[in-house]
Amino acid sequence: MSKPNVSEPLDIDDSELTELVTRATRVDGGDLDPGPAVRRFAERASAEGLVDVVYATVSSPLGDLLVAATPRGIVRLAYLEDGDRDSILADLARRVSPRVLDAPARLDYERRQLEDYFGGRRYGFDVAVDLSLAGPFAARVLDRTATIPYGGVSTYGEVAADIGHQRAARAVGNALGSNPIPIVVPCHRVVRSGGGMGGYTGGLHRKEHLLALERGTLVREAW
Amino acid sequence: MSLPPFQTFLDRHAGELLRFLLAVVGPEEAEDCFQETCLAALRAYPRLPAGSDVRAWAFTIARRKAIDAGRARGRRPVPVAEDGRRAPLGETPDAIDDAGAWAPLAALPPKQRAAVFLRVAIELPHREVARILECSEEAARRSAHDGLNRLREEMT
Numbered sequence: 001m002s003k004p005n006v007s008e009p010l011d012i013d014d015s016e017l018t019e020l021v022t023r024a025t026r027v028d029g030g031d032l033d034p035g036p037a038v039r040r041f042a043e044r045a046s047a048e049g050l051v052d053v054v055y056a057t058v059s060s061p062l063g064d065l066l067v068a069a070t071p072r073g074i075v076r077l078a079y080l081e082d083g084d085r086d087s088i089l090a091d092l093a094r095r096v097s098p099r100v101l102d103a104p105a106r107l108d109y110e111r112r113q114l115e116d117y118f119g120g121r122r123y124g125f126d127v128a129v130d131l132s133l134a135g136p137f138a139a140r141v142l143d144r145t146a147t148i149p150y151g152g153v154s155t156y157g158e159v160a161a162d163i164g165h166q167r168a169a170r171a172v173g174n175a176l177g178s179n180p181i182p183i184v185v186p187c188h189r190v191v192r193s194g195g196g197m198g199g200y201t202g203g204l205h206r207k208e209h210l211l212a213l214e215r216g217t218l219v220r221e222a223w
Numbered sequence: 224m225s226l227p228p229f230q231t232f233l234d235r236h237a238g239e240l241l242r243f244l245l246a247v248v249g250p251e252e253a254e255d256c257f258q259e260t261c262l263a264a265l266r267a268y269p270r271l272p273a274g275s276d277v278r279a280w281a282f283t284i285a286r287r288k289a290i291d292a293g294r295a296r297g298r299r300p301v302p303v304a305e306d307g308r309r310a311p312l313g314e315t316p317d318a319i320d321d322a323g324a325w326a327p328l329a330a331l332p333p334k335q336r337a338a339v340f341l342r343v344a345i346e347l348p349h350r351e352v353a354r355i356l357e358c359s360e361e362a363a364r365r366s367a368h369d370g371l372n373r374l375r376e377e378m379t
Contacts, residue, residue: 017374021343023324025242032245034237037254041233041261050265055230086231093228098268100228 042103052097056104058111060118062206067107068092073128077181079202123150125184138175148189151214155193177201225273232277240285246340247289247333249325256292260285282355327377335370342367
């Protein structure tokens, strides 16, 4: 072999060579699917305690839900209809930790509870929540909201009064509107004092669905 | 700009990292090296400055894990080169999978395998290859060049 002239541009248009290198990094003649290796890694990483946020997608009658948890509990639950998965994950990476991993097996327990709830077989959630995405005022609102029983409702004003801010019904509404963990922290159970529904983070039709489910008046489609 | 979720990094780059390791350490050790690479990357990830080139950083970790694997292999019974001399540590061509598609790359020293893959399969510029291989741009250029020449010779 002649001594290489190192300034000579590489002849990488050589298609046979490119093909040879490509073929060397394929498996069984097909493009390599890293999926199984990535899943094994995710299992190992969470077993070793290296993951700060795990997440999974859970199907529900209200569309796909993204559920995310830290070692302290569920930190985020979001309706995925708007296709905003990337922005939700980016937000978790920025505000909680960038060590965010898709690890559905880690959330099987939470998934089953949600499925049972939507199936009318469960009247409460036996899961820890991590309110680190809520500010101090919102956390108090959410703590109070979590005590409203299945099938019951409170008004924005009642929640405000219970946390010692009689006139803060509007601020309570805002805090509930940005509830990071809807369904599990049942902000759908807070309605207006005049009998109106108020707003809902997932849209009013979802609030109506959840309230009807809990009243037992839901016209249930096969699910 | 903040760091993307680690999962996003995996979604984008796990495939090419695994292929890189297949090219450098071969099919038998690629998965183990991949696991070690991802674990090391996840451990260090929160300390990575925002706006870093995450991809080049991960390839560098993979390259180091490949070198570790080469050293571990070197501690096992040592193949002897044809001329009877002991082959240098970490530069021992693997005998495995001779019949497989990896065989042509196996004939190259690991550094050349890495340089050829990054240059030809990923089409990184020499400057980037040099960063990943932690050598001078000139050395990276030479590794890719020598590797490609050798592959060309083997093809004929």
